[in-house]
Amino acid sequence: MTRAGDGELRAFVNVCRHRGHLVAQGAGCRETLQCPYHAWTYELDGTLRRAPRSEREPEFDPSGLSLLPVAVDTWGPFVFVNPDPDAGPLHEALEGVPQMIADGGLDLDSVRFHSHHEWEQQVNWKVALENYLECYHCPVAHPGFSKMIDVDPDSYSLIVGEKTSSQLGPVRASALDGSGRAPYDARGDVGQSQYHFIWPNTTINIAPGPQNISIERWVPLGAKTTVEVTDYFFGPDIEETTIQEVIAFDSQVAEEDVALVMAVQKGLDSGAVKQGKLMTESERLIASFQRNVYDALTDAR
Ligand code: FES
Ligand SMILES: [Fe+2]
Incomplete structure (x- = not known):
């Protein structure tokens, strides 16, 4: 570039x-x-x-x-390239995500790059993303996260677009008044967590509280190796101690997720169970993802 x-x-x-x-x-x-x-x-x-x-x-x-030129466009601090000469414009690929982020209280033009993290995991990239796309596992597998975010299906919204999907999780009142032992003080401009998926392998995360956003690429290095490449951005006047609390919160969830998906990959590798069973409500973002994978592989569109 x-x-x-x-x-x-x-x-x-x-x-x-x-x-x-x-x-x-x-x-x-x-x-x-x-x-x-x-x-x-x-x-x-x-x-x-x-x-x-x-x-x-x-x-x-x-x-x-x-x-040879490729398409390039920007959105806030992020730069996207697309080597496909027939690809549509970036704003079409993002669907409703920029609006949801703005509505959530984040000023995307003001955030600045803070740091870069990589998590390598011995899993197929689709196993990693399917895990990202549901919070059905949150009450069981992310206890700290679930003290902060209301993961009840009646509170936690799932939004399915055509090639994007979003999860919006309100902060628990007990995390704001300090009574619920939340991982950090989540009072601030941003009143909910947001987890957006942009086909095929980009995700965007916003934690509640201060101005913050991270963007991830889930890069397959092989059939069973994926690296989750995360860049963190924060508002210009956020204290470093607050930043480290948000990163620690996110890293805790990421480490818990890596353990989950590696165990799933081992289970799948057994070959003993030919097909799983999706929960049609709580896992409908996975169904949408799987449809897009299927369409891409079969060139159905
Ligand atoms: S100059 Fe020879 S490959 Fe680039
Ligand atoms: Fe998770």
């Missing part, structure tokens, strides 16, 4: 048009991108500026050798 002198954000396939070496790694401030293999050099708008010895090639035409 580049931001050239004209101020425009662009994104490219990071593969050299010469013989395929990766062009750029890491991040920094530069005027050009130079491939480390044979020094083909690209402008920040992707055009090929110079290829050593090209003047000795009678027919060398740099114009058809630009880095």
Whole structure:
């Protein structure tokens, strides 16, 4: 991804048009991108500026050798790229999620990047996401979380979009008045937790209390290895001690979830149980996810 002198954000396939070496790694401030293999050099708008010895090639035409562009767009502090030339615009992929986040009391334009965490887990990515998509397990498996968030099915809302889904969990009154031993003091601008899923493997989390949001990519590294890549963002004037409380709250849930999904993967690996049974109310976000997986694999749409 580049931001050239004209101020425009662009994104490219990071593969050299010469013989395929990766062009750029890491991040920094530069005027050009130079491939480390044979020094083909690209402008920040992707055009090929110079290829050593090209003047000795009678027919060398740099114009058809630009880095391949991909779609890029932003939403708040987040940058999304899409290598599919037929993909629709970002705002369509996000469906109702930005509105729900704004309605929840978060000012997405004011938050700043804080820190990056990765959780690697020996599971298929779909097992990890199916776990994300239900809170039926919360009362049993997340006791600290359930002291903070009202996970009762009559309070905890499940919203199914076409390619997104959302879970909105109100904070318990006992977590706000300090009587319920909640993991941290959740008084603040944000009165509910929000968990959004954006097809196929992005999730967005908001904890109650201060201005906070985290975004995750669930990246399959193999059939049974997934890395959950989380970036945390907080409002500009949130105290570091508060930030660490929110991250500890989230990390506790993440660690509990990793143990759950690894046990599920072991169970599935037995091969003994051919099919599960979804709860049609509490697990309807999983049903929607599975339909989208099925459609993608069968190209039904
Ligand atoms: S592969 Fe990039 S310059 Fe040769
Ligand atoms: Fe969980």
